[in-house]
Each structure stands twice: as C-alpha cells, then as structure tokens.
Amino acid sequence: MSPVSIPPPQCLKKRMVVPQRYMFGPGPSNVPPRILEAGANPVIGHMHPETFEIMSQIKSGIQYMFQTQNRTSFAVSGTGHTAMECAIFNTVEPGENVLVGVNGIWGERAADMAQRIGARVETIVAPPGGYLTNAEIEKALSKHRPVLFFLAHGESSTGVLHPLDGIGDLCHKYGCLFLVDCVASIGGAPVYMDQQGIDILYTGSQKVLNAPPGTAPISFSERACQKVFNRRTKPVSFFLDLSWLANYWGCDDKPQRIYHHTGPVTAFYSLRESLAVLADEGLENSWERHQKVAEYFHTGLESLGLKLFVKEKRARLPTVTTIVSPPGYDWKEITSYIMKKHNLEISGGLGPSLGLVLRVGLMGFNSSEANVDMVLEALRDALQHCHRSKV
Amino acid sequence: MQAEWEELARRNWLEESDSQQKPIPPSVSPGYYFSTTNPFRDQPNAFIEGQEKARQGDLNAAVLLLEAAILQDPNDAEAWQMLGTTQAENENEQAAIASLQRCLELRPNNLQALMALAVSFTNSGLLREACDALRRWIRHNHRYRHLVQDSRGPTSPLQDVLLLFQEAALLNVDGVDPDLQTGLGVLYNLSSEFDKAVEAFSAALSVRPQDYLLWNRLGATLANGNRSQEAVEAYSRALELQPGFIRSRYNLGISCINLGAHREAVSNFLTALNQQRRSQSCSQQQMSANIWAALRIAISMMDRPELFQAANMGDLDLLMAAFQVGDL
Numbered sequence: 001m002s003p004v005s006i007p008p009p010q011c012l013k014k015r016m017v018v019p020q021r022y023m024f025g026p027g028p029s030n031v032p033p034r035i036l037e038a039g040a041n042p043v044i045g046h047m048h049p050e051t052f053e054i055m056s057q058i059k060s061g062i063q064y065m066f067q068t069q070n071r072t073s074f075a076v077s078g079t080g081h082t083a084m085e086c087a088i089f090n091t092v093e094p095g096e097n098v099l100v101g102v103n104g105i106w107g108e109r110a111a112d113m114a115q116r117i118g119a120r121v122e123t124i125v126a127p128p129g130g131y132l133t134n135a136e137i138e139k140a141l142s143k144h145r146p147v148l149f150f151l152a153h154g155e156s157s158t159g160v161l162h163p164l165d166g167i168g169d170l171c172h173k174y175g176c177l178f179l180v181d182c183v184a185s186i187g188g189a190p191v192y193m194d195q196q197g198i199d200i201l202y203t204g205s206q207k208v209l210n211a212p213p214g215t216a217p218i219s220f221s222e223r224a225c226q227k228v229f230n231r232r233t234k235p236v237s238f239f240l241d242l243s244w245l246a247n248y249w250g251c252d253d254k255p256q257r258i259y260h261h262t263g264p265v266t267a268f269y270s271l272r273e274s275l276a277v278l279a280d281e282g283l284e285n286s287w288e289r290h291q292k293v294a295e296y297f298h299t300g301l302e303s304l305g306l307k308l309f310v311k312e313k314r315a316r317l318p319t320v321t322t323i324v325s326p327p328g329y330d331w332k333e334i335t336s337y338i339m340k341k342h343n344l345e346i347s348g349g350l351g352p353s354l355g356l357v358l359r360v361g362l363m364g365f366n367s368s369e370a371n372v373d374m375v376l377e378a379l380r381d382a383l384q385h386c387h388r389s390k391v
Numbered sequence: 392m393q394a395e396w397e398e399l400a401r402r403n404w405l406e407e408s409d410s411q412q413k414p415i416p417p418s419v420s421p422g423y424y425f426s427t428t429n430p431f432r433d434q435p436n437a438f439i440e441g442q443e444k445a446r447q448g449d450l451n452a453a454v455l456l457l458e459a460a461i462l463q464d465p466n467d468a469e470a471w472q473m474l475g476t477t478q479a480e481n482e483n484e485q486a487a488i489a490s491l492q493r494c495l496e497l498r499p500n501n502l503q504a505l506m507a508l509a510v511s512f513t514n515s516g517l518l519r520e521a522c523d524a525l526r527r528w529i530r531h532n533h534r535y536r537h538l539v540q541d542s543r544g545p546t547s548p549l550q551d552v553l554l555l556f557q558e559a560a561l562l563n564v565d566g567v568d569p570d571l572q573t574g575l576g577v578l579y580n581l582s583s584e585f586d587k588a589v590e591a592f593s594a595a596l597s598v599r600p601q602d603y604l605l606w607n608r609l610g611a612t613l614a615n616g617n618r619s620q621e622a623v624e625a626y627s628r629a630l631e632l633q634p635g636f637i638r639s640r641y642n643l644g645i646s647c648i649n650l651g652a653h654r655e656a657v658s659n660f661l662t663a664l665n666q667q668r669r670s671q672s673c674s675q676q677q678m679s680a681n682i683w684a685a686l687r688i689a690i691s692m693m694d695r696p697e698l699f700q701a702a703n704m705g706d707l708d709l710l711m712a713a714f715q716v717g718d719l
Contacts, residue, residue, distance in 0.1 A: 127696040305649070307692060327656075327688050328614075328645035333516055355684055356691055389611035389622070389642045390482065390514045391580055 022344040024375055026156045026184065026320045026361040028206035028213050031270070035211050038273035039266050046263040054272050055249055055263075061275025062217045065186060065283070066201050068193035073219035074249035075271055076202070076240070077264050080183040083202035083216035085113055087179050089235045090220075090228045090242040091148050091200065094118030099146035099176070101132050103162065104155035105351030106181050114148075117236050122146070128158045128352045129310050129322075134166050141174040147227070148177045154185025157350040159310050159322030159359065161189055168197020177224050183207060183216075187278055188290040188319035188363060199224040205267070208286070208319060210364035211274035214267035277365075290367050294318035297362065297372045304380055309357050319367070322357040325349070328388040331358055334379075337386055342378040423474075423489040431459040438470050445473070448635020450481040451670035468497040472504045479511055480604075481667070482638045482679040487511045500531040506573060510608075513577050521581060522548045525574050526555070534568070535559040553578045569595035569605070576608060585616025603632035607639040610646075619646045637663050641682050644689065653693050654714070660686040661716040664707055678707075686710075 023030045044050055055074070062073045076083045088110065092098055098119040100111040103126040114121045122144045126132050132151075141149065149171050153162050164180065171178040177199040182191050187208030193201045199221040206213035220228065220242065228235075228242050235241050244260040246252045278286065294316065298308055301323055309322035325331045331348045335358070338344050347359040360375055362368070431437055434456065441456030457474040461467055475490035491508040494501055505528040512521035529535050529552075538558050546554075556575045563571070572595035579588030592609040599605060610625030626643040629636055640663040647656035660682050667678045687702045690710075701709045711717075 127699060129691070130696070309691070311694065324692060325688060327648040327685050328642075330516075356688060385583070386516065389614035389645055390484075390638050391510055391577065391608045391611040391615075 020343075021339075022342075022366075022371070022374070024360055024362060024366060024371065025345045025347040026350075026359050027204070027363070029208075029210050029361065029363045029366050031210055031212055032277075032365050034277065035270050035273045039212065039270040041266070041269050043265050046265050047257065047259065051263070051265055051268065052250065052257070054268050058217075058268060058272050058275060059249065059251070061272065061279060062219060064279055065203075065217065065275060066191065066193040066219050067195065067283070068201070068219050068221075070193070070219045070221055072221075072225055072242070072246050072251045073217070074245060074251060075205075075215040075217045075268070076245070077214075077261065077267075078216055079206070079213050080181070080202070080204035080216055081109070082240070083183075083204070083218045084110060084181065085237065086216075086218060086240040086242070086245070087200045087202055088113050088119075088148070088150075089117055089237050089240050091177055091179070091224055092117060092119050093231055093233050095120065096148075097122065097144050097146040099124065099140055099144050099149045101137065101149070101151040101162075102126070103131050103160060104128060104152060104157040104353070106152035106155060106157065106183075107150065108351060110150040110152075110179075110181070114150075128356070129160065131155075131160055131162045131315055134170060137167060138170050138174075141170060141176055145174060146176050148179055150179045150181070152181040153191060154182055154189065154317050154319060156184035156317065156320040156359070156361070158353050159308075159317050159320055159357070160315050161185060161317040163315075164191070164196050164198070168199075171199075172197060172223075177227060184320055184361075184363075185317060187283070187286050188367070189317065190283075190287050193219060194221075205271050205274065207361075208290075208364040209271070209274040209278065210366070211270040212267065214264050215271045217271075274364075290318040290362075293362060293367045293369060293372060294321065296369055297321060297360070297375070300372060300376045301379075304376065304383065306379070309353070319363045320359055320361045322349075322353065322359050325355065325357055326383065326388075329383075329386055331355065333386040334358065334382045337382045338378045341381065342374075344374065344378050346375065346378075423486060423493060425458050425462065426455060429455050429459055429462075431456050432462060434459050437463065438467065438473075441470075441477075442473065445477050445480075448633055448666075449670050450477055450635055450637055451667050453477050454481060466497055468494050468501065471497065472501060472507075475504060475511075476507050479507060480636055480638050482641050482663075482681055484511055484514055488515070499527075502528055502531060502570070505531070506570065506577075509574070509577055513581055518581055519548055521577065522552045525552050525578065528574060529555050529559060535562065535571070549578070549581055553582065567594045567598050569598045569602075573605070573608065576612060580612055580615065585612055585618075588612040589616065589618075601632060603629040603636055603639070606632065607636065607642060610639065611642055614642065614646050614649070619649045622646045623650070635666060637667060637679065637682075640666075641679070641685065644682075644685055648685070648689050648692075653689050656689040657686060657693070657710075658714055658716055660689065661707070661711050661714055665711060665716065668707060 058075055059073050076086045096119050098114040098121050100107050100123045102108055102123045111121050111123055124132055124136055124140045151162055168178045179200045180198045183204045184207055186203040202216055202218040205211040205215045247254055247257055248260045307324040309324050310316045335346055335348055338346055349355055349357040362371055437456045437460035441453045445453035454477055457470050460470040471490050471494035475487045479487035488511045491504045494504045505524050509521045509524035530539050538555055559571055572591045576588045576591035589612055596605050606625050606629035610622045614622035623646050626639050629639040640659050644656040644659035663682050664678050690699050690702045698713055
C-alpha cells in the first residue's frame with residue numbers, strides 16, 4: 001500500500017463555526033428550536049419501520065398542507081428544483097407539448113427543464129410584477145394543446161402571488177395537466193389543491209415550513225398518475241421515477257417496498273416536525289397571520305418612502321415582499337450594510353428583477369410584527385448610510 | 392415575447408456575473424481601462440483639445456482625447472488629473488478613481504486630484520479612503536500643513552480629519568477658502584451632517600458662484616439630506632452653467648424620482664444617455680451603467696410594460712421617441 005499523497009486538510013482540524021443571523025431573505029428561513037432538535041435524533045435506517053411510520057405521518061401532513069386526498073403525496077429527496085424536475089420528468093415525454101407561464105425566474109427554469117427532456121415548450125409571459133389572466137391562459141392552451149401547464153403560485157423573484165381559480169378547469173377542458181409551484185407560498189397563502197383542480201403541486205421545506213432545506217413535498221392527482229403510469233417511454237431519471245418513489249413512500253398497492261434510494265432520514269424528522277407545527281397552528285390561522293404581517297410591513301415600508309414593486313394589492317405575495325430598489329442606491333450596498341450592521345439577511349432581485357428590487361422574506365415563524373419592526377429599522381438605517389446622490 | 396424574455400434573462404445573468412467580477416476595491420485597482428477603439432489615438436494636441444471638449448460639455452470626446460494624450464505620454468500627470476475629473480463629471484466613478492490615483496502616483500501633492508479623489512471615495516462609500524485623501528490634502532496645503540499632528544488620541548479617522556479642517560477654517564478670518572470649504576462639505580457628507588455640509592458648499596459658492604461642480608455638490612448634499620426640492624434647484628443651476636454635466640443630470644433624475652416626478656426623471660436620464668451616445672459613435676459600454684439602472688427603476692414605476700422592456704433592451708431611440716426627448 002503506498003502512502004497517501006494528499007494530506008488531511010488543515011481546515012478540517014479547526015472547529016466548525018456557524019453564526020446566528022436573521023434569515024429574512026427569500027429562503028432558507030430560520031429554523032426554530034423544536035424543528036432543529038428533531039434533526040438531532042439518532043439516525044436509523046431509511047427503510048426501518050419507524051422511519052416508514054414517520055414517512056406516513058409526513059404524507060398525512062402534506063395532504064393537510066396541500067388540502068388534498070391524493071394518495072400519491074410524499075416528499076422528494078432534494079429541494080424545490082428536485083420536485084420541479086420530478087413533476088416534469090414524470091408527466092412529460094419527449095416530443096410532447098408543454099406550456100409554461102413565465103412571470104419570473106421559476107417559469108423560466110421550468111421551461112429549461114422541459115426543454116432538456118425533449119418537450120416542445122411554449123411560454124406565455126407576463127412582465128415582472130404582473131401575472132397572466134385566465135383569458136390569456138385559455139388562448140394559449142387552445143393554441144398549443146399542451147399536456148402540461150406550469151405556473152408559479154408564489155413567484156418569489158418578483159413578489160407576485162398568482163391567482164389560481166379557474167385555471168385547473170381550463171386545463172382539464174383542453175386535456176392538460178395543471179402543475180403549480182407553491183414553494184414560496186404554501187402555508188402563507190391559501191392553496192386548495194383538490195378544489196382548484198391542481199394536478200401536481202410541490203413546495204420546499206425551507207420556506208414557510210421553517211425546516212432545513214433537503215426535502216420537497218409533492219403530490220400527484222389521479223389524473224396525473226394516469227398519465228405517468230401509461231407512459232410509452234421510461235422517465236429519463238431513475239432517481240425521480242415516480243413509480244419507484246411512490247413505492248418507497250407506500251403510496252402504491254404493492255405489498256413490498258423495494259430499495260430505491262437512501263432517503264434523507266434526518267431531513268424526514270425535521271420535515272415531520274415542521275408539518276406538526278403547521279397543523280398545530282392551523283392553515284387558516286397561518287394564512288391570516290402572514291397576510292396581517294405583510295400588510296403591516298407594507299405600510300411601514302411606504303412610510304419610509306419606499307415603494308412596493310407589485311402594484312396590485314391582491315397580487316402581493318405575503319411571504320416575500322419586493323421593494324423597488326431606491327434610486328441612486330447601490331442595492332448591494334444596502335444588503336451588505338444590513339447584513340454587517342444588523343446581522344440580518346435581505347436580498348436583491350433575481351433573474352428578471354435583478355437590480356430592480358430588494359426582497360424581504362418573512363416566512364413561517366419569522367412572520368411577526370416584531371421582525372417587521374426590526375427590518376424597517378435596518379432599512380431606515382441603511383437608507384441613511386448608503387449612498388445616493390453623487391457629490 | 393419568449394425571445395425577449397430569454398434575452399432579458401441572459402442580460403440579467405450577464406450583469407450578475409459581470410458584477411461578481413467587477414468589485415475590486417479602488418485602492419488596489421489594477422489600473423485604468425482604456426477605450427479599445429480611440430479615433431484620437433495619434434492626435435497631436437490631444438490634451439488641449441480634450442480640455443476644450445470638456446469645457447464645451449462633450450465629455451465622452453474629452454475622455455477619448457485625454458486617453459489619447461496619456462497613451463502618447465503615460466507620465467502626463469496633468470492629463471491623468473483632467474481625465475479623472477472628467478470621468479467623474481461623466482458619471483464614471485471607477486474610471487475617475489483609477490485616473491486620479493495614477494495622477495497622484497506621479498504627483499503626490501496634487502491638491503485638486505486629492506480633493507477629487509476624496510469626493511469619488513465618498514460617493515463609493517469608502518469612508519476611510521476618503522478621509523485619508525483629505526488628510527493628505529491638508530498635509531500638502533501650504534496654508535494649513537502646520538496643523539497636522541500625528542496622533543490626536545482615540546478618535547475616529549473621520550473625526551480626526553474633520554477637526555483638522557475645522558481648525559483650518561478658523562484660520563481664514565477675513566475670507567472663505569472655497570477649496571477648504573469643499574473639503575468640509577465632503578466630510579460633513581461622510582458624517583451625515585448634511586445641514587453643515589450645505590453651509591460649507593454654500594460658503595464655497597459665495598466665492599465661486601459660477602462653479603458648476605460646486606452647485607452639483609450642493610445639490611447632492613441637499614438630496615442626501617432629504618431636501619429634494621432644493622436639490623433640484625441647485626442641479627438646475629449647475630446644468631445652466633454646464634448643460635453637458637452628465638453627473639448632475641443623473642442626480643437631477645434621482646431627485647425627480649424621489650419627488651414622484653417619474654416622467655421628468657426619465658426625461659433627464661434619457662437626455663444624459665443621448666448626450667453620451669451622441670458624442671461619439673460608441674457602443675452601449677460608453678453610456679453610464681448607473682444611468683441605465685436608474686432609468687429602469689423610474690420606468691418600472693410608471694406602469695408601461697412595453698417601455699420597461701425597451702429599457703431592458705437598451706433601446707434608447709424608442710424611449711426617446713416615447714418621451715419626446717429630442718437633441719439638446
């Protein structure tokens with residue numbers, strides 16, 4: 001045996017240090033002690049009965065959170081993007097038409113993913129800060145006859161909450177599945193998966209749920225499952241193959257669960273707890289709290305002379321607020337200053353909103369008036385100290 | 392629309408990656424980036440012509456001529472100084488800083504360059520560097536150098552220099568030193584004592600009422616102190632004296648936004664961009680990125696999605712037509 005030529009890294013000899021800070025950007029959000037401690041439980045097998053029991057509880061929690069009775073409800077191992085790919089890769093085959101609603105970065109990414117697996121992608125675009133009307137959607141559905149229509153409910157790059165009513169029906173009228181991304185919105189704004197005719201719905205653990213990033217709740221309607229299980233070709237991804245995932249999570253009728261992949265057990269613990277916390281508070285209470293806090297925040301922002309990016313009140317995402325970047329300021333200076341001085345994270349824009357906005361996320365247990373006051377104080381301070389007009 | 396969206400996104404992603412490469416702190420900047428194509432490269436009397444163009448308010452042409460002068464003689468400290476101040480007027484702070492630093496390498500006691508550098512550092516939020524430049528200004532100024540002592544006890548660099556300048560001002564019993572007052576004005580901007588800064592610049596203006604740079608400094612100070620209406624008046628004076636003063640027009644646009652006058656803001660930004668573009672057949676890079684950014688923000692507040700798209704695409708002609716901005 002020859003000696004190793006690469007020495008052990010010096011950096012690993014040092015103790016790992018992670019700072020405490022306020023996570024008021026678009027995610028991940030702060031993880032409260034109860035959920036953090038859940039993650040410290042001993043690691044057991046990803047297919048032990050106790051783990052299956054926890055997974056079963058997670059499924060129930062997801063059905064509650066999504067307001068669905070879909071049996072094919074589980075958590076993808078990964079983050080929001082993993083769920084996005086899981087949804088698209090399973091429901092779409094090469095050569096099929098896909099329609100993507102684009103009013104921010106998430107639509108753009110969904111279109112990218114669909115293109116990668118050989119779908120014929122058409123987009124309908126709304127400008128940043130805006131959303132698509134049902135009329136526009138119907139026109140595009142009729143024209144392109146897609147098998148899948150994607151929409152971001154919580155478009156966190158622009159701060160828009162997309163109206164959902166009636167769209168599911170439109171999709172079904174044209175024989176199309178309705179895919180909705182609620183990563184930034186679920187728990188903070190109302191979503192009724194079954195009632196709104198949503199066929200595939202997914203979110204991430206690290207936003208309103210306040211769990212560490214690592215799992216992504218997802219649910220497929222019967223209609224969606226029909227399409228998936230009658231594919232002519234196998235899904236391109238083994239890891240995200242729905243038949244395997246559904247089996248691992250006990251969503252199918254098979255008597256045995258077969259080893260597919262190693263589920264992130266620790267992440268399951270924290271996800272389970274975060275769903276328990278949500279169930280404790282209750283969906284309607286959570287929605288109402290986020291709405292109230294957002295309105296309190298918006299009033300405060302306007303009193304600082306700042307302007308909200310989304311003009312229409314009802315289109316404002318209560319979990320992530322977009323503020324017009326104050327003219328003459330370097331937004332990077334503002335966010336760095338606030339991080340350095342107040343130990344608080346807020347973001348600039350993303351994708352189409354880059355350079356235009358500041359983004360503040362108050363999600364789950366971070367959504368409180370006390371935190372709003374903290375953010376407003378930090379902003380007031382930054383506006384004073386960061387530069388504006390050129391002397 | 393899809394193609395536009397993709398282009399939009401690509402541009403934004405480009406901007407993002409660009410900005411990740413750009414922020415080298417000015418004090419360790421690798422140097423000045425010369426224009427790649429310069430029609431005046433071999434022009435004789437480039438410096439004199441550059442000076443003249445600057446006087447006329449054609450700042451882009453002035454920059455190119457001064458760059459040419461420097462390429463012909465890289466040790467021309469005066470040309471570096473003029474290039475620095477012209478770039479600042481042209482709303483190009485990084486270039487201004489690089490030029491002024493180069494000038495000071497050649498002539499460490501150049502007072503105008505030191506003051507201009509302090510201003511540029513102030514605008515860039517580099518407090519320590521700005522104070523350092525102003526300290527050097529006093530140290531090299533024959534009138535006041537005797538006031539400089541090495542250690543003044545446990546105060547901040549800002550307070551230190553401020554004290555120096557205040558003491559210096561007291562020496563001028565029977566008159567105002569407008570340059571000293573400018574330094575004071577800059578320091579009060581740094582300490583956020585805007586009312587005192589206004590007094591300082593006003594004092595300087597009493598001696599030099601035709602100094603458009605001072606009018607802009609006054610305006611910016613008023614704006615930073617939330618006195619936007621008065622700022623507008625000061626900028627207007629600056630622009631009367633020098634219609635090609637890009638920085639001041641940019642500042643004016645900012646104050647218009649803060650006053651809710653979006654149309655006027657856009658108009659001003661477009662005028663500035665057009666002046667820059669018109670000066671020389673140049674590409675997008677020759678126009679100030681700051682101004683484009685502010686323009687986008689102003690238009691985003693006007694609920695005109697098609698114009699917003701145009702702003703993102705950099706379609707200056709369309710925007711000028713839409714806002715009826717002609718040639719000055």
